[in-house]
Structure formats: structure tokens, C-alpha cells
Amino acid sequence: MASVQDFIPQPYTETTDKGSFTWSAPSNIALVKYWGKKANQIPANPSISFTLSDCKTITTLSFEKKKSTGGFSFDLLFEGQPKESFRPKIEKFFERVVQYLPFLEEYHFIIDTQNTFPHSSGIASSASGMAALAINLMSLERLLKPDMTDDYFYQKASFLARLGSGSACRSVKGSVVIWGNHETTDNSTDLYGIPYAEVHDVFKTYQDTILLVDKGEKQVSSTVGHDLMHGHPFAQQRFAQAHENLTAIKRALATGDVDTFIKITESEALTLHAMMMTSLPYFILMKPNTLEIINKIWQYRAETGVPVCFTLDAGANVHVLYPENVASKVLAFIKAELLGYCQNNQYICDKIGTGVVFVG
Incomplete structure (x- = not known):
């Protein structure tokens, strides 16, 4: 089970000047609800959720090295149109995760996102949106650290997504996901979601x-x-x-x-x-x-x-x-x-x- 320190990277071994990735991330619906949290997006109680299939956010992250480092630089598009109302949330997210993704201050980003479900429809768009952004950022980090394992890649993506929106950590990996320390669940943690594999066939569809x-x-x-x-x-x-x-x-x-x-x-x-x-x-x-x-x-x-x-x-x-x-x-x-x-x-x-x- 990883600790916070495990997600602070060693110096990167590679460099990249520009590129882009596109990932989709689904919403999820909690069965046992998380309600109440401590500092740093730590849940007051554990939860378990179904990951959805079709209600998802599709995000393209384009990046290009800046001439001078320091501060965050990004443009936001929602369904192809500028969306400045998202800026405070993304700024706060970058502030929370920069110690785990030190390259954030080295690039200008274009974050272009769209949902497959209606805006303000009551579907958890913050969960799918933050999960999609986190997995894109991990794709960039994997370019800088190509020996990264898949387990670490997805665990850290869930860890980062949590710092944007708590329930987003349940939208990264798995059909059924547990988030939060729980006495009878091996490897459960407050830091990221873990897939729960012991699922009967009736629930798999x-x-x-x-x-x-x-x-x-x-x-x-x-x-x-x-x-x-x-x-x-x-x-x-x-x-x-x-x-x-x-x-x-x-x-x-x-x-x-x-x-x-x-x-x-x-x-x-x-x-x-x-x-x-x-x-x-x-x-x-x-x-x-x-x-x-x-x-x-x-x-x-x-x-x-x-x-x-x-x-x-x-x-x-x-x-x-x-x-x-x-x-x-x-x-x-x-x-x-x-x-x-x-x-x-x-x-x-x-x-x-x-x-x-x-x-x-």
C-alpha cells in the first residue's frame, strides 16, 4: 500500500517539449456513501461505488514547454468553447498536486473537455472531469519517467484525482471501487480508490x-x-x-x-x-x-x-x-x-x- 511520500517523484530521467493525450473517465455512483471529510480530501468514512460506462468526460490535454518556469499556465475549453468559470477549480487543483507533479510549472496546457451527458444533469461531472485530467497528467509524467509501472500509474492517478474531487478517485480503475480505510478490506486506504474484485456475475452487468x-x-x-x-x-x-x-x-x-x-x-x-x-x-x-x-x-x-x-x-x-x-x-x-x-x-x-x- 502506497504512502503520500511514494507519490513525490524522484528526478525525471527523460524530457519532452510538447504533445497531447486524450482519455475518457466515467462518473460513478456510490452505494455506501462518503459524506464528511478531513483535511487534504481525506474521507471521514469509507465508501464503495459502481463505476458507470456511458456517462463520462472526455479530456484532451495538450502541453508545450514554456520559455520560463514558475506559476501555472493553462487555457480551458469546455465542448470547444472557452470556460473561464472552471479556472479557480483547476488552479486550486494544480496548487494541491504540484508537489507530486513538479513539471506543472514548466508547461503551458490546453485542457479541452466534453461530457457525454447533459450539463447540470445531476451526474457527478466533477468526478469524471478530475479523473480524466489526472490520468492525462500521469500520461505526461510517464513520458518523463518511462519505467513507471502500470500499478503505480493508476494508483497515482486515483490519488491525484482525489485531490481535485474526492469521489473522482473512484472513477479511475475498476467496476466496483472502495475508497477509505476499512477494517475488513485488504489494502484499503484514504489516499486512493482500489478495485474490488469479488463481484458475483449478477452485479457485473x-x-x-x-x-x-x-x-x-x-x-x-x-x-x-x-x-x-x-x-x-x-x-x-x-x-x-x-x-x-x-x-x-x-x-x-x-x-x-x-x-x-x-x-x-x-x-x-x-x-x-x-x-x-x-x-x-x-x-x-x-x-x-x-x-x-x-x-x-x-x-x-x-x-x-x-x-x-x-x-x-x-x-x-x-x-x-x-x-x-x-x-x-x-x-x-x-x-x-x-x-x-x-x-x-x-x-x-x-x-x-x-x-x-x-x-x-
């Missing part, structure tokens, strides 16, 4: 249909939300619950226990929102249609026995999770019963994926 209840900007940023766990009256019980739920859901994933998976996944989603409703200041991020969808899913599952469930991020949209072998039934139910609760009847069909992909 799991589907995620995302119902876009509210495409507006989030009412509260994730950073503010996490900070509200400091001094939260139920924080310690919540952190303990996450550890217990992670142990239980690992067992369910390994054995194909869909019923236990459903209970934990839905409980975790509701607990996340309960934490926000009981913080000071307090927030209700679900909308009336979110609750309508949840009740419809419960009713449908009770009446048909079809193993469909929901989870939520810190917003109003609903991720509908189900095995591939019931996809036709669930999609028919969604179209008949749930689309009316979505903004403009919009939804996204996705499934479990594998992580970053080199495009060119």
Missing part, C-alpha cells in the same frame, strides 16, 4: 437508469455539504454505520445477494439525505417528484418481485439500479410509470463500466 428530476444547479455544493458533518449531532453514528454497511454490501456483492444489496443501497441513499436534513444549516435536496418515484419503485417491487432499487446522490435525481436480466421489464415500468416525474421526460440509460479509457 448491473444497469443504472438515471431519472432527471431536476437539472438545475445544486442547492448546496458538495464541499459545503461535507463541511456540515463537522459537529453534526449524528456524525459518529453515521461513520460507524458506513463501516458496517460496507462490510455487509461487500458480502452481498460477492455472493450475489441482491436482496441485501437493495436494503443497504436504499438505506444509504436515504441516510445521506437525512444527514443533510439534520445539519445546521439544513437542506432538503429531494423534490416532491423524487419521493413519488421512490414510492412507485417500492410499490412495483412489492407487487412484482422484480429486484429494482434506487439510490441518490446529493440532489433530486434518482438512479434506478437493476440486474440486466430484468432490464426489459424495468424499462417498461420506467417509461409507463416514472417518466412523467422527470424534467421534460428525460432519463439516461447507463450500466456498470470499467474506468478510464485511453482515446489517443
